[in-house]
Amino acid sequence: MHRAHTAFSLALSPKAHKNFATWLLKSTTNQQMVKATAAAAVRTYNSAAAEPFANGSTASYVEEMYNAWLRDPTSVHTSWDAYFRSNSYTSPPNLAPVQANTLPLTAFNFGGAVGGAAPDSKTIDDHLAVQAIIRSYQSRGHLASDLDPLGILTREKTVCKDGLARRANEDVLRQHSGFLFGEQDMERQFKLPSTTFIGGDEASLPLKEILNRLENVYCNKIGVEFMFINSLEQCNWIRKRFETPGVLNFSPEEKRLILARLTRATGFEAFLAKKYSSEKRFGLEGCEIMIPALKEIIDVSTELGVESVIMGMPHRGRLNTLANVCRKPLNQIFTQFAGLEAADDGSGDVKYHLGTYIERLNRVTNKNIRLAVVANPSHLEAVDPVVQGKTRAEQFYRGDQEGKKVMSILIHGDAAFCGQGVVYETMHLSDLPDYTTHGTIHVVANNQIGFTTDPRFSRSSPYCTDVARVVNAPIFHVNADDPEAVMHVCKVAAEWRATFHKDCVIDLVGYRRNGHNEIDEPMFTQPLMYQKIRKHKNCLDLYADKLIAEGTVTGEEVKSVAAKYENICEEAFALAKTETHVKYKDWLDSPWSGFFEGKDPLKVAPTGVKEETLIHIGNRFSSPPPNAAEFVIHKGLLRVLAARKTMVDEKIADWALGEAMAFGSLLKEGIHVRLSGQDVERGTFSHRHHVLHHQLVDKATYNSLQHMYPDQAPYSVSNSSLSEYAVLGFEHGYSMTNPNALVLWEAQFGDFSNTAQSIIDQFISSGQSKWVRQSGLVMLLPHGMEGMGPEHSSCRVERFLQMSSDDPDYFPPESDEFAIRQLHDINWIVANCTTPANYYHILRRQIALPFRKPLILCTPKSLLRHPEAKSPFSEMSEGSEFQRIIPDNGPAGQNPSNVKKVVFCTGRVYYDLTKTRTEKQLESDIAIVRVEQVSPFPFDQVKEQANLYKNAELVWAQEEHKNQGCWTYVQPRFLTALNHSRDVSQSDEQSSYSNTTNTTDHTNQVSATDSDSNSEPKSKPWLSRMFTKDTDSGSDPASPQGASGDFNAAKHFDLKNVRHDFNRPAGVAAAPGGRISKTGRKISYVGRACGASTATGSKAQHIRELNALLNDAIST
Ligand SMILES: Cc1ncc(C[n+]2csc(CCOP(=O)(O)OP(=O)(O)O)c2C)c(N)n1
């Protein structure tokens, strides 16, 4: 059963709209249309729900049977007779005949039966057999259809009893093949059942004609798979689109258009092959029809109201799609082959991965259209959920509640479509209220091979498209060498989406003329297939021959269209040669127009808000619905609300309240907030409770964050499907669309995020550096060793930190803008907050920043209810801000010179450490400093803290194992912070590093200067020093900026000149050894030894180890 959401209007006030939708171009911000996500509430999710009776087509069959039985009980099999006699059958109300041929059987003169008399039993048996045969074709005709252009898999026609050769064999007809009558029956007239449209206006047809028409519809170049769909209405809709006589008739103009498009698709690949013969381009040869196919889908969809199409696709045919579907200027595409330097940011990801965004006039429909191809990594299918999230977001911001204006098209390779699990996960989002994009058209460029692997070794299902059956998506297989069949299928697919707003699949069965790429030799592995391919004419030639033969075009016309396109390519090629740089902004899939303009790139807006705002949000958040008298709330939740109210009265916040303050205040400012993930509405740890459920009325819910202010931005919180890969990808895509939104994904437990690793690696950590694309996505990852065993303890923060791009050996120049410059330069932020206030600030800072960075946030579990993990409102109100480091503010911090030891830590272990310190009465001797923002590393504040406690020993305490948690990330950075800069090579040579391999001790030490007293000054980069005898020294030892002397900090931080992905400028070596200020400070590790698992074996062991850790840390 689908869960309904409270009907809530998210109509935006003009102010709210302006605030969060400014990225949209004016032309597209239709104010009336801007209503939001709750659209899903008005959708019919599954029309099968309205159909209690079996499968629709089966139902019609039974109905026919029932009618026959009513007329003559002996006309049906005895088992049916018994069934109908038992009164078990009631004719379903929705089985009204759907076409004109409704004459009763008795109206026909079938040989023996005269003048309306009841037909004899043979007549009825024969009719039932014909019906069964019709149904067989509809259900299984695709198995015998002629899909393979190479003919390798095509079954030969078999000669039937009547002497005619047909494709439909026993696979299709099964036991009904026995009913295939002899020649004498071929001219007999049969009444057509209501479940077929092959008759057109005819109510009956001769058997021969019935079989011919069925063969033509179901066993020719199109194979339609749809009879598994649970909706009779949808089955009939498809039958009508394919069975109605004449559907495949194209006008001469239409044929010419197909030919022209095919000429361009073919010409483009040929041109690239000619000009860049040794370059990989993953050409489309063998499936060029995909280009006219995509164009047809877009044309029809545009006619039906779509204004924006978002596409996701892999390598194959990508350049062709950009050129001929998106109409990206050809010279921009050609410059990608030239290996030019970038004129702007971006790391030069290969040309078949870059995205694009184009607005143009669709010449066929004369309507404006926006086309985006989302940049994608090499990881096949990983882009699917990202496209869906981006599409959903665009629908949301346009108020396109039913997906009438924005749609997605996903293009797949055959091997990837069936092999990659994310396809299934993405498909399963397709009908979920808060994730649906109201129908995606999937196009499979099925070249019947994946790299070097044949389908029989790459899948266990008959078709590469079988995954789509799980969501009742119809699948249209089509022979890619039949352009008209392909165009018909595309038209039907676009109409299907516009009618039912559900997914469908087009399986373009072609071949791959070359190797996997153009440099590969396919004969190594598929010799027979390629012998066939070598002899096979390409689709353009075949189609041109056909059109010439039928007189639609002349040979000259064909040649002139091809020559014209080649000229266009040549001109663009010449233009591309004049280019000196590539511009990555030309390859942005999600431009944020207006977001960056006029902004000070180093100014963070304040994150504190007025206390009265906090009180207002707190009061709303702790109140039952306005209609509380009728809305029965669970008693436990009444207690939760009461406790919240007490906190608000006392002006303190726990974790859930701190989060609500962040969300509520952003919503007030017009920032849309979307929180998604497994069980996020309540919260895995039952702390959040954003959605209150009426205890007596189904589907009645109340969400106070949606009712904070009359003109607030929309808030959406959505329990997701049990997927990380697809859902995280989806939210990433969602976050790409509009910078003025806080999009958060929460893992059930942090460790589950690793099933979404490719989204993290390929998109979130690296999206900006590869594709100049920013995202402010927040990943909330419950993290903490709490004795729950090896799972559920760690979000593997070490992995996120390992991917952080700040340089461990580089201490950036100190200034008031230190923090913001670091944020600007890094790829993402990793933090572990210990107070609700800091959590609140870091969430708000995501929006306050003048740019966007993903935020990886370790979030607590037991701290959600920890009595000390609370913050006063004063820490969230005006003047307060996010604290990268929280210094010790007890006796130790107040009297630092007496402090013997400073324990640096992050996250929940802080509370264990302070408790132990109190128990041991060491509050004056030991300072505990929390590093709340771990990455980018707060070098400046760490240095400041270390200087504060001049005489103290410094340790890093963590509860995670030594090879996990933050140690490996913070260790070298501490050394850099303590010594201002650190030389990589020098440290690498230190023997003290070997201390860290002692895994049995809880305490190990590393020092930057322990063993360097004999080391010679090193002023050359480490690699050259390995091979030369270094005598070069003499630089200024106080300078942190490297030996070359050419590093200009001001230039480095001139944001226009710096590439965003470098924390230290390229080409600048780490500070040389001779320049380290020898403070002699060191940082020691306190914590568990290295471990293979993320947690300990048993609760008892966990407690033992934790106590050892606390004792080691809290001792002087
Ligand atoms: C997740 C992933 N695994 C492996 C690869 C390596 N790879 C690149 S293309 C390819 C074959 C893809 O076959 P198919 O999906 O049929 O597309 P085609 O190249 O035939 O168009 C493979 C295995 C990849 N890119 N992504």
Ligand SMILES: [Mg+2]
């Ligand atoms: Mg393939």
